[in-house]
Amino acid sequence: MAAKTSKQAAHSAGKRAPADRNANPASCRQKLYYHARDVLDKLLAHSGSIKGLTVGNQQVPSFQRRPLYALVCETLKYHRALYTIVTRAGLVPTDTSDSLDPKVVGPSPSGPGELGASLTLAMVLTHDLLFKSSAGGLRAISRTKLAKQMDSYRPALKRELQRLIEERGAKSKAELIEVVDGTTTDEIERYVRVNLLRTSVDKVIKAFQTKEFELKDSGARLNDTRQMSRDSHLQDGIRLPPKTDLQAHPLYESGALILQDKASCFPATVLAPEPGSRVIDACAAPGNKTSHLASLMGNVGQIFAIDADPKRLATLVRLTGRAGCRIIEPYCTNFLHVDPYSLPFAHVDYILLDPSCSGSGMAHNRLDHLVDQFVGDADERAGNPQLDQAARLAGLAAFQVQMLTHAMSFPRVKRIVYSTCSIHAIENEAVVARCLAINPGFRLAPRARSLPTWPRRGIPGSVPHIEVELPEGVEEHESGSLPLSLTDDQADCLIRCSAAEDRTHGFFVAHFERVADVEELPAGEDKTLPPSQLTPFTEGAGNRKRRASVKATSGAGIVAADQPEADGKEVAGGKGNKPTAKQATAGIKRKNRGKDTPQQNSKRSVRKPVTS
């Protein structure tokens, strides 16, 4: 097929969107391939999301949208393997394969016509040729010129696939894909946290055992859909096989069980505030970790649950209410605006900080992550330093440094746990190293107090630099030794979870403790300290007004675009509310007031409460 004809075909297919399911299967399939090519090209050009360009694409006939989505996702999942194979097989000429942009890559005179002109089309077709169980889609177009071109490359493509398998030491194609792309979503076990305010682990085990599940050792792999075990790292955790559906289970409905990924239970477990403590959960909504804290504290003490998003905070109120938590005071505000020297916050002993992050560790975000990878790889190959992904991560990291530094400015806080559901060092080890450099009053708590039996620890060595404007009067005491780094001992204090290897979501936890004694403050609710002027959040009237108020006052703009959690049922680690790159970068400019004097702070913290 001549390039002009195919382009026209693809173009017109896109415009007319005939909804004819009975059309010639070969032409339908061929159009699907062109649509997939167009979607991948648009993803590369940052002009849309996978879902928007496939299932939400009005220009594609409705019956083809789901198959298109599946084809694009599959190709993305295997993109690294596919890239290697098609370029090595010569399907796309190597001298032009540095760019994935079909406009840049011209047809090769000796290459396979239009296939050679579009790496993305070549990847889509090669996916179907090598990774689809039956010859499937390609068989449907066997009489077309496109299929014939693919056929002539079949031996070379198969040879390159085999070579890659051997190079990777994989035993099968599936393993090769896992090794290359690390996609193991289906492997993640269903993890259940027992809400100790409602029941006990023994009682839940007994209830499950009688009817549904066989109890295995805590370390055993669950090979059957009817097996379960206690968790080997957490006192209140139970493991069930992947995909176990408990949404309609009475124990879940009564709030006795919380569906929470194992890794996202680590922060509260590591912080372990004793009953009677005062705790801030600084980015609390939708509240999984808040209710975990209340469960561990036996509903004795105080938890100030802060979140800037009123809708998400309303979810927190609903979910923690259902879980029987009675010690939670919700506040709808930007944590950076909370005056550390105001009451009741000045007396806080512990802070849990689980801020917005890229969410790259979350299984259901992994497709976005694959797009990021796909685009990032293409940009790298094209030698394009303008990596949006990098800018977005840098903005998030700057925001995270500010939030953690602010947490460290609370005068009586003894210990802080920082967590992300990101796999990127810049949001994890780099934030830790930077905050240690900025805040010499804190160090990492030893491994012995940070889930010592968990094997995967932080990554030692130098960390990426984070561009962040330091609060007034704050100096980087280690800035002489740039680039910052973490020693082996420091990295050993940190916790990492790998989706591919730990059967959890990708996750990170850092546990900080104060080096010196906490600041002396007047005891109790002494009136020499100013009240914070924040009123606890209540749901109901004025919600819209309150939302507007938050957007207008959260100067950094960091939280304004966060998507509210629809339900909170499946939000394991909090799926990472993502500020856009622009919003996140705006956060860098914002001044943190954490190191101000109490007087300065109290004056500046007078801010209209965003409650009804």
Ligand SMILES: C[S@@+](CC[C@H](N)C(=O)[O-])C[C@H]1O[C@@H](n2cnc3c(N)ncnc32)[C@H](O)[C@@H]1O
């Ligand atoms: C990863 S989620 C937290 C998930 C929660 N810890 C849980 O386990 O259910 C991040 C939260 O931080 C909130 N957030 C982002 N920036 C904030 C800020 N400056 N102040 C307070 N909350 C903020 C977002 O609204 C979002 O709900």
